[in-house]
Amino acid sequence: MREGHTTVTRRLDYAPPAFWIDTVDLTFDLDPTKTRVLNKMTLRRNPDQAAQPLKLDGDELNLARVLVNGQGTSFRMEGEQLVLESLPEGHEPFELEIFTTCNPEKNTKLMGLFLSGGAFFTQCEAEGFRRITYFIDRPDVMASYTVTLRADKAKYPVLLSNGNLVDEGELEGGRHFAKWQDPHKKPSYLFAVVAGQLVAREQRIISRSGGEHLLQVYVRPGDLDQTEHAMNSLIHSVLWDEARFGLPLDLERFMIVATSDFNAGAMENKGLNIFNTKYVLAKPSTATDADFDAVESVIGHEYFHNWTGNRVTCRDWFQLSLKEGLTVFRDQEFSMDLASTPSARAVKRIENVIDLRSAQFPEDGGPMAHPVRPDEYLEIGNFYTSTVYEKGAEVVRMYQTLVGRDGFRKGMDLYFQRHDGQAVTCDDFAQALADANPDSDLPRLLPQFKRWYSQSGTPVVKAEGNYDAAARTYTLKLSQSCPPTPGQPVKEPFVIPVRLGLVAEDGRDLPLRLEQGSLSQEQGEPTGSMTYVLTEPQATLTFVDVGSEPVPSLMRGFSAPVKLDCNYTSEQLLRLLAKDSDSFNRWEAGQQLGLRVALNALSSSANALPERPLDDAYIAALREVLRHPDLDAAFKALVLSLPDDDYIAEQMEEMDPQRIHAVREAISVQLATELRDDWEWAYEQYKDTGAYQPDPVSSGRRSLAGMALSALCVWACKTNDAVWPGKAYQRFKDAGNMTDRLNALGALLNCGHELAERALTRYYELFRAEPLALDKWFSLQVLTSDRSGNILPIVQKLTRHPDFSLRTPNRARSVLSSYCHGNLAGFHRLDGAGYTFWADRVIELDKLNPQVASRLARAMDQWARLAQPYRQAALAAIERVAAKTDLSNDVREVITRTLAAEATDAPSSEIHEDSNSEQKANS
Known part of the structure; x- marks a missing residue:
């Protein structure tokens, strides 16, 4: 290009x-x-x-x-x-x-x-x-x-x-x-x-407003049996958008077409959406629960663009989040509204935050850091990023937090009334929301709020609590800072909604009564949860009539895209894990406990890993979650999932990928061993889900059963037990759906059992004619835990497989992206061979498809934070790519920014005091 x-x-x-x-x-x-x-x-x-x-x-x-x-x-x-x-x-x-x-x-x-x-x-x-x-x-x-x-x-x-x-x-x-x-x-x-040669599933519907529409899903002949879920998702999207936002389908027909060769997930062309087959085709034998969920979400996303992106579009590409951030927010709300229970809604929210943290937080901390509304680009394709999409969605969610759900709907109505048929800016959207809610705090805060569009980086909210038993008060000190990012060494204060509560020893939310003047905008009766809008670098809240020392539950529901730094003790986190009424913070407490254990082990000067990284209290807390009679299986699976290697690495100034992986493996083995009987109970309790349905309850049961089976196989391989690998192989053979089959195959691969090879061969014979299922076969082998140091030879062998092709983005990503982005220890080898492989593939791909190549190039975003000898080997590989004189702009921009990330002493991360006294007022 x-x-x-x-x-x-x-x-x-x-x-x-x-x-x-x-x-x-x-x-x-x-x-x-x-x-x-x-x-x-x-x-x-x-x-x-x-x-x-x-x-x-x-x-x-x-x-x-x-x-x-x-x-x-x-x-x-x-x-x-x-x-x-x-x-x-x-x-x-x-x-x-x-x-x-x-x-x-x-x-x-x-x-x-x-x-x-x-x-x-x-x-x-x-x-x-x-x-x-x-x-x-x-x-x-x-x-x-x-x-x-x-x-x-x-x-x-x-x-x-x-x-x-x-x-x-x-x-x-x-x-x-x-x-x-x-x-x-x-x-x-x-x-x-x-x-082309296509066939269509068709459905005529009558919308809420009485209009009749023809919906069509076009696929290759032979794939029609995999389109029912896509059609149902489209119908749900049409009905939801009109019910939630009053936005009807404005065409006689709406078409979706699937193709196997596509750089992105899908494209919202007016009335003729073109999709990657990955986000249209789904049947139980070849698609997992996650695939069914993704089809629903992406079809919703592209349909919602019909108004937020098509009827009102971007003035220029710097305004990309105007359509993408807003539409990601809308597809997230769609998925949560379709969830049948509060717990299922909470699981959706947690999954969205996991995605944000795994992709966007590292982006904010790397050489490609940029604001939600970038200021410049060499190649616009490089700015279709998690920052624009997922962080942009969190910015939109904060608008809704500030003006309420009804106020947000009024703002959307005014936005379309003013701008239907126009190409506009993020400022136009923000102004419509403020003008539609004149009695809210948004009009006053808007100039400062818009720093979310202009400042890059992930803000850090630091919280310190102190209980005064004699005065029966609890004081909470909040402060905000933001690390330096390329071109922005110093930041001004953000507007940060902090949803909070105080959790008593018995798990109750304490009534929130603020000392006079601490929160001038709070009105009404005390409640167990409230939102404080942090606008200054520091603020202090004093709660009165607090009878016993509480634990603060902060950033409930992940009320802002920030990192929370709170002086929690392990006992306080255990209380939140066991009793917090906010499901997100209950999950987050478990994550922070696991992260704390991993970081403590990594900071130890001893080379040997601790025999028992987890203490008895944490083990007992996880056992209680696993066996809890009232918690949904999907929520249990999330709580019991340890922070992954990449999330642990992101918390470290200098990272040793092999040691990080070894620490996490030690924790996993301990959990598998000390919860062995509990895992067996969970597997027997949740393994049978009846006739396949991709609903949240059934998929949650399959997820937890798969996690239990994997843990039992890890335990079995450590103790030379042959029973559980045999059971896993039998479940792989007998599985009535792809989720159970892949869970069993993954369990065998991750424990390195010899039956894994037999299962891989059987899988290939079953699904060699199913491209999306075969992508999973390639990817799963590459993502396997690298216990033996043999992942790179496997990756190299797979690139020579007759079914592998660099020209097909899905297949290329299934191997190359899975390895370079998804397997921290397998990619970051001490001998640097993973970096050599990366450089060769980036150069090779760039000649065919610069967009796919530039995304692969971003696997080196964090090279400057690597410990030696990784860092020097990584730099040599990056410089070899940079030396190519015929690189596309897509790849050259990424590589140039990556090279600029030489490890240097970082400037202060403190933010400047805001000179505007109106904006300094707390809301």
Whole structure:
């Protein structure tokens, strides 16, 4: 994608386009090696801009003809841009006709028009439309599209584009055509075309407002039996969005199409969503509970974009979180609203936080750290990040916390009333929420709140509590800081909603009564939970009438995307784990206890690991959770899951991946051994779930049974017991669903039992013709705990497997990303061989698909925090990639930023006092 350019794009340089495009009439003659595209546009000069040439973006196009108002005209090329100067004067519309050809068969970048499985697909976000035709390829240029597709009918019987089908028919020579018209203006990144041998599951529905709509899910012949869950998820999405936000489906039909070759998960093209098969196809024999859950979530996400992203879109790509952060929040709310119980809602929330911490927190602490609204980029594809998406969603969630659920709905209503059909900014969204809630604190706090968009890094909230028994008061001191990030050494205070409670010894939430003046905005009767909005660097809260020493329960429900530093004792964490009414903090207490044990072991000067890292009290607490009669199995599984290697590593200034893994393994073995009888009880209690259903209760039971089986196999291999590996292999063979089958196979792999090889062979024979199931076969081998140091040879062997291909993103990720991103100890080898493998694959992939290569390149984000000898070997590998002169911008930007992360003494992490006295007021 324009590999030659090195221009940095900056947010503050934004200017409206010199021309507007009102209508676009495209005609495609589809051919694998030479697709012809006739582009007829109506344009007019922007009266608010000075007269200047028309510059149209292009990439790897063959230009054949340019006509202005039907006449030939002069033009020139500036790099990949087509420049026209001899255009009509004034501001009246004129017609521009451009005829080009392109070669979809050679398009390995999978941007623009490409082939997958013999069918045509497009991907235009962010800058792929310029690979189809010359255009002003930016999101604030919104036009009305009419599209005519012509192709061989036998090879491409299905012809799809955005909007409504207005005409179709036969052509000479066995060809046919279809004409589509989109009733809504859209930017070029939402354009889509699909043509091929496809079949559809169809469902007609009547929406809450009475409209009748046709829903279609298109897949390859033979995959139709895997689309029922996708259709149900789409129906639920349509109904939920209208019920929760009053947003109806605005098209006669809504189409989803699945392809196995796709760089992303899915794309929200108006009315014609194109999906990675991973997020459409699901049946119990080949898809896990997590797959079913992901299908529902991603289909919801893309459908919700129909309004938050399509009807109201981004003015420029710096505003990406305007659509992505908001829509991630909406799909999270959708999944939680569909959960049948409060516990299931809590599990969804915890899973969202786990995702944020595993991807976004490290991003905030690495060389690619950037604000939710970035200020500059070399390649926009590198900023489709967890910061923009998941942290952006947390920013939206904080709006809802500040104005309430009803207030948030009022803000959304005003947002669409003001901006429907427009390309706008994050500021426009924020202003609508503030204006719709004039009696809330948001209007006053908004200038400061918007620092969440402009400041990078993860804030740290430090809390210190003190109980005065004589005065019956509890004092809570809060402070905030934010570590330095690239280009931002010092930060100003954030607006941080702190949801809190005080937990008594018996587990009750104490009534919250604040000393006069401590919280000026708190109104109403005392309650057991409240939100304090921290806006200053420091604040002190004093609670009165506190009869016994409580334990503070802070950041309940993860009320802000921050790290909490609290002076909890182990006994206090155990109280929260056992008794906190807030499910998130109950889980979090267990995580912090496990993390504390791991960090203490890692900080020991002794090389030998402690024989019993966990003390009796923690073991007893986990036993109580495991056997608790009232807790859902899914929640138990989360509490009993130890912090993973990457999360432990993130807490350390200097990390030794092999030692981190060894410590976590020691803790896992202790848990497997000392809870052995409890694991057996849990396995027998939860292993049978009846006929497969992907509901939260059933999937939670399968998750806990799988965890128990894995622990029992670890115990068995340590004690040379043959019974449990045999049971695991039998469960693998007899499993009636993929979740149970993979849990059993994973248990055998992770304990290194010889039956694992037999199971892998059997799995391959069963699923070699199922691409998504085979991806799991590749990935699971790579993610196996690296006890023997043999993971890299396995990875290298898998890359030579006849079913492996770098050209298919899902398959490439199943091996390369699983290894480099997902197996800390396997990748970070003392001999540096993992880094050599990484460098070779990044260079190789970059020539085929820069987007996939740039994501693989980010496996080295944290290299500067590695201990020696890892660090030197990692640096050598990064420098070898950087030395390549023909790198794409996607990879070069990542590598350049990564090299800039040389370990240096960090500046102070304290934040500056805010000079604005109004913003300093506590809310």
